[in-house]
Amino acid sequence: MFTRFHSFIRPIEMVQRKRLVQNASTAATQARPPRVRPSPVLNSMTAPGASASSNIVVADRKHFTSKRFADAPISEHSKAGIKHEFLTDVQDATLERALSGIDLLVQAKTGTGKTTAFLLPAIERLVSSFSASSNVGQILVLAPTRELALQIEEEAKSLLAHHPYGVQSVIGGTNINTEKTRLSSPTTRSDILIATPGRLLDHLTSGLTLRPSVLVLDEADRLLDQGFRKDLERIVGFLPDRLGTKRQCMLFSATFDNAIQEIAKLYLDPNYKFISTLHEDEINTHEHVPQSYLITPLERTLPTLVSLLKHAGPLAKTMLFCTTARGTAVVASVLQQVSASKAGPLLPPIYEIHSRMSQSARTRAAQAFRDAPEGAVLVTSDVTARGMDFPGVTYIIQLSLPTSPAQYIHRLGRTARAGAGGEGILILMPDEQFFLRLPEIASLPLTPYTKLEHIGDPTFDLDERAIGQAYAAWLGFYKSWLKPLRWTPAELVKQGAVWARCLGWRGVTESSGGSGTSGAGRGQRGGGNEVLSWTPPPIAKRTVGMMGLRGTPGLNIVDRLDDGDDNGGGGRGRGQPQQQGARGNRTTGQNQRRRQEKSQVEGRGKVITT
Numbered sequence: 001m002f003t004r005f006h007s008f009i010r011p012i013e014m015v016q017r018k019r020l021v022q023n024a025s026t027a028a029t030q031a032r033p034p035r036v037r038p039s040p041v042l043n044s045m046t047a048p049g050a051s052a053s054s055n056i057v058v059a060d061r062k063h064f065t066s067k068r069f070a071d072a073p074i075s076e077h078s079k080a081g082i083k084h085e086f087l088t089d090v091q092d093a094t095l096e097r098a099l100s101g102i103d104l105l106v107q108a109k110t111g112t113g114k115t116t117a118f119l120l121p122a123i124e125r126l127v128s129s130f131s132a133s134s135n136v137g138q139i140l141v142l143a144p145t146r147e148l149a150l151q152i153e154e155e156a157k158s159l160l161a162h163h164p165y166g167v168q169s170v171i172g173g174t175n176i177n178t179e180k181t182r183l184s185s186p187t188t189r190s191d192i193l194i195a196t197p198g199r200l201l202d203h204l205t206s207g208l209t210l211r212p213s214v215l216v217l218d219e220a221d222r223l224l225d226q227g228f229r230k231d232l233e234r235i236v237g238f239l240p241d242r243l244g245t246k247r248q249c250m251l252f253s254a255t256f257d258n259a260i261q262e263i264a265k266l267y268l269d270p271n272y273k274f275i276s277t278l279h280e281d282e283i284n285t286h287e288h289v290p291q292s293y294l295i296t297p298l299e300r301t302l303p304t305l306v307s308l309l310k311h312a313g314p315l316a317k318t319m320l321f322c323t324t325a326r327g328t329a330v331v332a333s334v335l336q337q338v339s340a341s342k343a344g345p346l347l348p349p350i351y352e353i354h355s356r357m358s359q360s361a362r363t364r365a366a367q368a369f370r371d372a373p374e375g376a377v378l379v380t381s382d383v384t385a386r387g388m389d390f391p392g393v394t395y396i397i398q399l400s401l402p403t404s405p406a407q408y409i410h411r412l413g414r415t416a417r418a419g420a421g422g423e424g425i426l427i428l429m430p431d432e433q434f435f436l437r438l439p440e441i442a443s444l445p446l447t448p449y450t451k452l453e454h455i456g457d458p459t460f461d462l463d464e465r466a467i468g469q470a471y472a473a474w475l476g477f478y479k480s481w482l483k484p485l486r487w488t489p490a491e492l493v494k495q496g497a498v499w500a501r502c503l504g505w506r507g508v509t510e511s512s513g514g515s516g517t518s519g520a521g522r523g524q525r526g527g528g529n530e531v532l533s534w535t536p537p538p539i540a541k542r543t544v545g546m547m548g549l550r551g552t553p554g555l556n557i558v559d560r561l562d563d564g565d566d567n568g569g570g571g572r573g574r575g576q577p578q579q580q581g582a583r584g585n586r587t588t589g590q591n592q593r594r595r596q597e598k599s600q601v602e603g604r605g606k607v608i609t610t
């Protein structure tokens with residue numbers, strides 16, 4: 001479980017943010033214009049409530065200092081590449097220490113400029129050890145998701161615009177041979193290498209040699225949790241000894257969990273510095289972001305969602321987080337249908353992104369949402385929960401339980417970035433309210449949501465197979481939460497049936513004898529003698545076994561699903577993107593890692609495919 005980090009990491013170097021703010025306000029009257037010149041990104045941001053054409057509303061200047069990049073101890077080439085004027089507090093707190101070459105562990109709120117904070121000193125390291133030929137991966141940056149790796153690559157390109165160095169990324173879901181060609185090309189510089197762990201391992205195991213002088217772990221707590229830990233250990237095993245090469249290591253995140261204490265020792269020099277721009281007792285989200293929760297019965301979830309989107313209006317830029325990849329696909333499909341229906345409310349264009357899509361479809365969706373100046377909804381799994389910097393996001397809706405308090409904070413952090421405003425809404429069903437009482441969440445300024453409009457019951461017609469997949473994914477997700485939910489496996493199955501019905505599963509067979517394996521619901525119809533048997537979506541025996549639900553009443557167990565996918569996966573729901581990807585010549589190991597890279601979140605000890 002996520003906890004504050006300060007209490008156990010030593011040596012701790014807390015940055016006095018108050019002091020920074022004071023300095024900033026004193027200096028503001030002398031050196032600084034009344035309002036900081038907005039960055040290009042800020043220029044495209046619209047605060048909630050403001051129309052897209054209105055000027056930016058800068059909601060929170062707290063994380064900016066009065067120090068200018070123009071005065072920073074960095075090369076002129078770097079200065080020329082920076083699009084910002086003033087350093088944020090995390091950039092200020094880390095720059096000189098990072099330049100000195102010591103190892104750093106850095107915690108700062110979401111959207112406060114951590115990417116520049118690690119890229120800039122790393123680039124300066126290249127400047128001080130200039131080599132006319134490319135030193136592949138002299139700076140190695142690891143990121144947990146492909147989208148984040150691509151985003152960091154873009155930022156590095158921009159910072160390198162006036163330097164002779166180059167940056168490349170290696171990520172899962174793309175053709176590995178093309179990457180190999182790029183990395184070995186004498187004409188392409190790859191001084192900075194941004195990678196997702198699985199794909200980097202593929203390269204290292206097939207002969208790539210790296211001797212990085214700087215290693216950065218972005219979203220370090222995520223990279224060091226169970227899902228990636230083994231890969232990380234193996235990657236470091238391929239690198240030369242840290243002491244021998246004087247490799248600098250920097251770990252960045254907005255959150256850290258207990259596991260990092262042990263892992264940090266493996267990655268950091270004993271004299272590392274811990275830098276936090278959070279105060280000991282400060283809450284870990286932006287205070288100016290209104291955050292509310294809405295409790296709604298499971299069967300009202302989808303109408304509630306439509307109501308929220310309607311209330312947000314056609315100009316809102318919304319990220320809607322769902323629990324699993326399958327769940328994301330099905331919610332996106334529902335919203336697309338509601339949006340297409342003439343009788344339904346006017347909704348902005350709906351995009352979707354999750355790990356069941358091909359990488360090219362993921363990249364296209366991310367780009368389309370990024371480019372949307374206003375009025376767009378990205379229905380997303382946790383693949384975009386961390387680090388993604390989509391400009392102008394005004395609303396974050398979280399549908400059902402986030403996998404942890406840390407994940408709630410990261411998802412919320414997709415809005416209100418770089419001082420802009422935003423709003424967050426968490427939708428829970430009644431049994432999920434325990435989440436609000438978890439200490440890390442109870443301390444946040446979460447208030448009940450009151451502005452819900454009546455929306456009626458939007459109609460939609462989902463592919464039966466898509467419903468079946470979403471149902472199985474739902475059971476898998478909630479199976480790992482049984483204890484706090486106080487559900488028995490039988491209750492879980494009962495609730496799963498409610499979810500399937502909510503998605504439009506009919507599953508009614510009229511017979512006098514019932515359907516054998518199910519018995520999820522039976523009733524009399526019209527006062528006659530006809531027995532009505534309600535059957536939930538079929539679920540493969542093997543999946544039931546893997547979920548530990550063998551013997552639980554109310555399941556419709558079949559030996560195999562018609563599409564031959566025991567895990568309730570593989571098929572496509574109507575309107576869903578194709579799942580083919582650039583597969584190249586993959587080995588079994590690569591395929592395994594590809595699957596692992598897809599499974600982004602460790603939900604309470606279980607890997608959940610997001």
Ligand SMILES: Nc1ncnc2c1ncn2[C@@H]1O[C@H](COP(=O)(O)OP(=O)(O)OP(=O)(O)O)[C@@H](O)[C@H]1O
Nearest residue numbers: 039041084086088110111112113114115387389418
């Ligand atoms: N000094 C600055 N002045 C103005 N804007 C900045 C500055 N530094 C970074 N930004 C902008 O702020 C936004 C957020 O930056 P970034 O993505 O690095 O945040 P982060 O702290 O890494 O967030 P997360 O924790 O979500 O990964 C980006 O659009 C970036 O261009």
